[in-house]
Amino acid sequence: MNLQETIKSIDFFNSLTAEQIDILCDFSNITSYEKDSILYYESDENNKLMFLIDGLLKVFKVDKFGNEIFLYHIYKNNMISELSSINNTKIHCFSNAEFIEDSKVLSVNYEKFKENFLDKNILTSELIEVLLNKSQQFQCIINRELVFDATAKVAFMLKQDLHMFNKLKRQEVSFMLHIQPETLSRVLKRLTRNNIINIENGDVQIIDENSLVSIFKGIGV
Known part of the structure; x- marks a missing residue:
């Protein structure tokens, strides 16, 4: 699939018109990753809003003894990025992410995404819905680990x-x-x-x- 077709295949972008998808393509790209490669480490920061196109991603933290603490998996057609603020164009990583299958990721420049879409109230509700789902996911993790x-x-x-x-x-x-x-x-x-x-x-x-x-x-x- 080319970039336009890939974006269309992701549910998050379903409401976009062909013209809007073309705009999004101007500041988006697709990257392939091999199994066992690291997407990011805890405390890294970037300016990319990332979506998993194909493959499987493991999200985890490491305790002070070097032990891996599994958090959750991310499956294809889902947003990867962990946003703490819609207005901050720097995205901070609060955990580590490792591919456990050969995978492909769509990366979108968040500053330009905000300027061309969020600031015009386009895809705002979709982003809020994703963030709420991630918040619920973290509540489930707390229950799993502590309760x-x-x-x-x-x-x-x-x-x-x-x-x-x-x-x-x-x-x-x-x-x-x-x-x-x-x-x-x-x-x-x-x-x-x-x-x-x-x-x-x-x-x-x-x-x-x-x-x-x-x-x-x-x-x-």
């Missing part, structure tokens, strides 16, 4: 990200959820015994979604 027990963590991931749960090795899931592999195994067996999930050829299938949600619903949410 949920192991069973609630597993149930929450199964409900919110079943595809990724099945794609990753169980040890990787344990690492992400910060629980022991043995604990994850026990939780999955308990959910299976209670007929909430079924495991076939290693993949989890949700049988009783209401019971699964009830495990974490009301716990810090």
Whole structure:
């Protein structure tokens, strides 16, 4: 796809006219990244509004002991950038981002984007909606790390990200959820015994979604 077609493929820009897309192309570009490459480090700053076109991105922080703390994944057709202010043309990075698949990223000069679109009240509501969703995502992370027990963590991931749960090795899931592999195994067996999930050829299938949600619903949410 060329630049115009790529922009059209991203839901965030669905309301733009052909003329507006041409304007956006003047200060946008596409960059390819290899698996395991770093997009940015915590405390970096840039002037780009970035969207994941293809691939998969892992967002994480590192504690004072050098341990990686997984935060969340970003999938294609989603905004990557973490904005703390709509008016500030410098975008600060509050975490690290690493590609776990070969990926492509659309980068938009934020200062020119603001001048040509946001200041004219174009795409403003779309940007606010994305930022609110990111805020909710961080609330979920707080619940996962500080409130949920192991069973609630597993149930929450199964409900919110079943595809990724099945794609990753169980040890990787344990690492992400910060629980022991043995604990994850026990939780999955308990959910299976209670007929909430079924495991076939290693993949989890949700049988009783209401019971699964009830495990974490009301716990810090």
